[in-house]
Amino acid sequence: MSVSDTSFRDSRLAFALRQGGGIVLSLAATLLGLLLVTFFIGRVVPIDPVLAVVGERATQAQYDAVREALGLDQPLWKQFGIYVWDALHGDFGQSIRTREPVVDEIRRYFPATLELATLATIFGVIVGVPAGVIAATRPGSLIDQIVRIVGLMGYSMPVFWLGLMGLLLFYGILGWVGGPGQLDAGYQMLMEFELTRHTGMILLDTALNGRWDMFANALSHIVLPAGILGYTSMAYISRMTRSFMMNELGQEYITTARVKGMPEWRVIWVHALKNVMVPLITVVALSYAYLLEGSVLTETIFAWPGLGSYITDALFAADMPAVLGGTVVVGVVFIGLNMLSDILYRLVDPRAK
Amino acid sequence: MSDLLTIRDLRVTFDTETGPVEAVRGVSFRLGRERLGIVGESGSGKTITGRSVLRLIRPPGRIEAAEMTFDGIDLTRISEREMRALRGPRIAMVMQDPKYSLNPVMKVGAQLTEGLRLRDRLGAAEARRKAIEALEAVQIRDPERVMEAYPHELSGGMGQRVMIAMMLIPNPDLLIADEPTSALDVTVQAEVLSILDGLVRDRGMGLIFISHDLRLVARFCDRVLVMYKGRIVEEVAAGELTRAKHPYTQGLLNCLPRIGGSRAPLPGLDRDADWARA
Amino acid sequence: MSGAEMKRGGVIAWLREPNPHSRTQARLGQAYLSWLRMRRNPLAMVGLTIVLLLLVMAALAPWLAPHDPYVQDLTRRLLPPGTPGHLLGTDDFGRDILSRIIYGSRITLYIVVLVAVSAPVLGLLIGTVSGYFGGFVDQVLMRITDIFLAFPRLILALALVAVLGPGIENAVLAIALTAWPPYARVARAETLTVRSSDYIAAVRLQGAGAPRIIWGHVMPMCLPSVIIRVTLDMAGVILIAAGLGFLGLGVQPPLPEWGLMISSGRKFLFEQWWVATMPGLAIFIVSLGFNLLGDGLRDVLDPRNSGK
Numbered sequence: 001m002s003v004s005d006t007s008f009r010d011s012r013l014a015f016a017l018r019q020g021g022g023i024v025l026s027l028a029a030t031l032l033g034l035l036l037v038t039f040f041i042g043r044v045v046p047i048d049p050v051l052a053v054v055g056e057r058a059t060q061a062q063y064d065a066v067r068e069a070l071g072l073d074q075p076l077w078k079q080f081g082i083y084v085w086d087a088l089h090g091d092f093g094q095s096i097r098t099r100e101p102v103v104d105e106i107r108r109y110f111p112a113t114l115e116l117a118t119l120a121t122i123f124g125v126i127v128g129v130p131a132g133v134i135a136a137t138r139p140g141s142l143i144d145q146i147v148r149i150v151g152l153m154g155y156s157m158p159v160f161w162l163g164l165m166g167l168l169l170f171y172g173i174l175g176w177v178g179g180p181g182q183l184d185a186g187y188q189m190l191m192e193f194e195l196t197r198h199t200g201m202i203l204l205d206t207a208l209n210g211r212w213d214m215f216a217n218a219l220s221h222i223v224l225p226a227g228i229l230g231y232t233s234m235a236y237i238s239r240m241t242r243s244f245m246m247n248e249l250g251q252e253y254i255t256t257a258r259v260k261g262m263p264e265w266r267v268i269w270v271h272a273l274k275n276v277m278v279p280l281i282t283v284v285a286l287s288y289a290y291l292l293e294g295s296v297l298t299e300t301i302f303a304w305p306g307l308g309s310y311i312t313d314a315l316f317a318a319d320m321p322a323v324l325g326g327t328v329v330v331g332v333v334f335i336g337l338n339m340l341s342d343i344l345y346r347l348v349d350p351r352a353k
Numbered sequence: 354m355s356d357l358l359t360i361r362d363l364r365v366t367f368d369t370e371t372g373p374v375e376a377v378r379g380v381s382f383r384l385g386r387e388r389l390g391i392v393g394e395s396g397s398g399k400t401i402t403g404r405s406v407l408r409l410i411r412p413p414g415r416i417e418a419a420e421m422t423f424d425g426i427d428l429t430r431i432s433e434r435e436m437r438a439l440r441g442p443r444i445a446m447v448m449q450d451p452k453y454s455l456n457p458v459m460k461v462g463a464q465l466t467e468g469l470r471l472r473d474r475l476g477a478a479e480a481r482r483k484a485i486e487a488l489e490a491v492q493i494r495d496p497e498r499v500m501e502a503y504p505h506e507l508s509g510g511m512g513q514r515v516m517i518a519m520m521l522i523p524n525p526d527l528l529i530a531d532e533p534t535s536a537l538d539v540t541v542q543a544e545v546l547s548i549l550d551g552l553v554r555d556r557g558m559g560l561i562f563i564s565h566d567l568r569l570v571a572r573f574c575d576r577v578l579v580m581y582k583g584r585i586v587e588e589v590a591a592g593e594l595t596r597a598k599h600p601y602t603q604g605l606l607n608c609l610p611r612i613g614g615s616r617a618p619l620p621g622l623d624r625d626a627d628w629a630r631a
Numbered sequence: 632m633s634g635a636e637m638k639r640g641g642v643i644a645w646l647r648e649p650n651p652h653s654r655t656q657a658r659l660g661q662a663y664l665s666w667l668r669m670r671r672n673p674l675a676m677v678g679l680t681i682v683l684l685l686l687v688m689a690a691l692a693p694w695l696a697p698h699d700p701y702v703q704d705l706t707r708r709l710l711p712p713g714t715p716g717h718l719l720g721t722d723d724f725g726r727d728i729l730s731r732i733i734y735g736s737r738i739t740l741y742i743v744v745l746v747a748v749s750a751p752v753l754g755l756l757i758g759t760v761s762g763y764f765g766g767f768v769d770q771v772l773m774r775i776t777d778i779f780l781a782f783p784r785l786i787l788a789l790a791l792v793a794v795l796g797p798g799i800e801n802a803v804l805a806i807a808l809t810a811w812p813p814y815a816r817v818a819r820a821e822t823l824t825v826r827s828s829d830y831i832a833a834v835r836l837q838g839a840g841a842p843r844i845i846w847g848h849v850m851p852m853c854l855p856s857v858i859i860r861v862t863l864d865m866a867g868v869i870l871i872a873a874g875l876g877f878l879g880l881g882v883q884p885p886l887p888e889w890g891l892m893i894s895s896g897r898k899f900l901f902e903q904w905w906v907a908t909m910p911g912l913a914i915f916i917v918s919l920g921f922n923l924l925g926d927g928l929r930d931v932l933d934p935r936n937s938g939k
Binding site: 026029030033034036037038041044148149152153155156157158159160161164165167168172289290292293296297300311312315316318320323324326327330331334335338 | 674774775777778779781782783784785786787789790791793794866870873874877878879880890893897900901904907908911914915918919921922923926
Binding site for chain 2: 251252253255256257258259260261262263266271274275277278348349350351
């Protein structure tokens with residue numbers, strides 16, 4: 001690689017980072033808004049946070065002490081300031097159910113969701129991108145219709161119902177996969193004692209511990225929820241890929257490539273796909289973010305100990321600090337993914353200015 | 354003289370919702386190693402005619418011809434694979450606007466060398482050397498820098514030179530130039546044209562020059578076909594343009610301003626429905 | 632040719648006239664061509680049929696349903712599909728599942744209609760105001776829109792329902808509050824394109840104030856793109872409503888809401904599969920219908936995306 005080439009690349013990175021400055025500023029504003037919304041939800045909720053801590057039979061003195069400790073005697077704007085300050089330091093308060101800091105609990109639950117969403121996205125990209133490309137190159141053909149219908153079905157199925165149907169068919173009737181949970185009950189017991197949780201992700205941890213028997217078992221459990229989430233992601237990615245691809249295939253540079261006598265595979269999979277990749281990055285990041293949302297319902301079905309289960313369980317226990325903490329974390333990941341896709345976009349597209 | 358290209362009764366039909374539309378309706382011409390101009394207003398079918406030669410009409414368009422022969426090869430019969438072998442090394446095309454006709458996310462170098470590397474199986478260094486030579490041939494002064502640039506970093510004139518270089522690398526027998534200077538600034542048009550002219554002359558290739566600019570074509574070509582609504586309405590030698598008989602050709606000539614000519618408003622083009630028949 | 636056929640031929644020729652004589656004729660002609668294009672798209676027609684069937688089902692529920700959807704009969708609980716009198720079987724309280732699905736279509740439609748008339752209006756208002764005034768107003772409003780877009784919809788709806796308490800109205804409110812930002816974006820984009828056009832300038836010169844211009848001249852221009860978006864979004868609304876119902880945060884028992892019915896069938900999934908399966912199928916078919924219709928509409932109205 002020549003010298004001029006690397007310097008060119010460096011300047012492009014610097015440019016992207018400079019652009020990133022603007023992104024960070026708008027990110028901060030969005031984050032502040034996010035906290036404002038959750039703050040108000042937390043204040044409006046008809047549960048007295050003091051009572052939730054001290055219990056019904058506390059004396060007035062105890063009640064006031066806790067009220068002061070929680071900062072609820074301060075004016076509203078000050079409370080918000082404290083809330084933001086704490087949130088920036090990773091303090092979302094204490095869970096009412098477990099009395100543990102919410103952030104510690106989220107740290108424990110989040111990796112499971114991340115693992116599920118990552119596997120699903122990988123599946124969605126590996127299947128969705130080629131499916132969309134092939135559909136776009138043969139518009140109106142049988143394969144195009146199939147991709148379109150399979151995609152629309154993915155858009156139209158309630159993910160929790162799909163999960164139940166998957167369980168019924170692949171677990172209940174066929175017995176091909178493990179049931180709800182991350183492991184069989186026996187392994188679940190063993191896990192507590194024999195597994196060092198390096199990452200909190202079950203597949204990674206079993207592999208890192210060299211417990212391949214456990215790994216295989218974990219795989220049989222994760223494949224169904226990941227596949228179902230992956231299907232919804234695939235539906236989205238294949239549709240978007242098809243529409244981007246159709247657009248690119250109508251461009252003049254495609255004709256140029258054909259005039260040069262390039263074989264059709266190269267025209268499509270190199271010339272057009274390179275251009276499709278640019279907007280596709282945003283789509284993949286978005287679908288990743290949507291998976292976090294889809295995981296709320298999927299995790300309930302599959303008893304998956306992730307953030308989705310955490311939020312819904314907290315909701316039913318009226319554990320507002322936990323609900324709002326979880327909401328903020330999901331929101332932050334959402335914003336973070338958006339920002340990441342923005343930066344990647346600028347890096348991949350040479351025209352980005 | 355042996356013909357490079359013979360086209361007899363070429364028809365291109367597009368199936369649309371409101372029924373089939375014939376964009377080219379029975380065009381016939383022959384081409385030796387000469388320079389042929391095709392002139393007409395937009396929608397006259399001149400671009401479609403050019404692309405038909407390369408068989409680059411996408412569905413829902415259909416190409417039909419009584420004869421379409423290139424250097425003894427029947428273009429209507431050969432397979433897509435054989436057609437692909439002709440595109441590039443034998444027949445090439447320079448398109449209108451380098452802003453759209455170069456791949457925006459590939460470096461110029463990669464676009465120039467891909468044919469050499471993929472088809473001629475040259476090594477990276479050898480392909481690069483040839484590409485730089487080609488850039489020098491179109492009078493680009495710093496080919497090394499241009500090789501590393503993305504198309505949007507080039508000016509229009511520069512981009513079109515890259516396009517010409519790219520198409521001439523495999524030394525084709527026939528070059529189709531489809532409005533090669535219409536998208537460029539007036540100041541660089543002449544320059545790009547003279548580069549194109551010189552290369553075509555030196556290498557003795559056949560040229561089909563498609564344009565809406567009758568005078569430009571007349572200056573640049575040996576022979577001119579005038580198209581109107583998918584038909585050839587007149588064929589004239591470039592030198593005898595002023596003696597053109599067809600009223601449409603005369604009309605086209607009269608719409609052009611002349612230095613030192615009268616200052617009266619330019620006449621519009623009166624169309625006669627008969628021209629479209631034949 | 633009979634007189635009626637002649638007349639019919641005359642109307643069609645009038646519609647297909649390539650050189651229309653009046654604005655009405657041009658518009659109707661366009662609509663007719665769109666309809667022809669749509670009719671050739673079998674998937675869109677399937678979607679249209681499903682949506683029409685949903686409307687009919689909801690309207691005629693008392694006459695179509697073979698049983699009362701609320702009456703419990705514990706002697707006839709969990710009967711499998713195909714049992715005489717119970718085509719889709721019965722649930723754990725012995726209620727006829729088919730009848731509950733038929734009545735449930737009313738709830739689904741109720742939610743869809745309420746969201747469809749509230750969220751786009753809010754979005755349209757914010758988007759047009761933001762686009763028309765630009766500058767500081769635009770900055771603030773778009774930042775608010777971004778904040779709401781940054782929340783995953785379902786999770787924000789969950790948090791809102793947690794505050795408002797479960798129930799059908801609150802579910803609608805929560806969904807509408809999470810659904811408006813995309814409409815605001817669409818409306819703002821449209822507004823930006825018309826804002827600087829000459830006819831807006833002409834209206835302004837006549838002395839019209841901003842509210843009048845926005846209401847009378849900008850909003851109508853934004854409507855078509857917003858309406859396409861609404862059709863495409865309806866399936867998503869149905870799914871989120873069902874999700875809230877499934878979690879027990881939306882419509883409350885004993886109402887026959889489809890998501891709720893799935894959740895009640897979950898307990899018997901492996902033994903009495905039909906209790907959870909049937910309402911899920913209903914959700915799937917209806918939202919597929921909306922998706923097919925929206926997809927077809929977009930193909931017709933926005934030819935760039937059509938599969939040609």
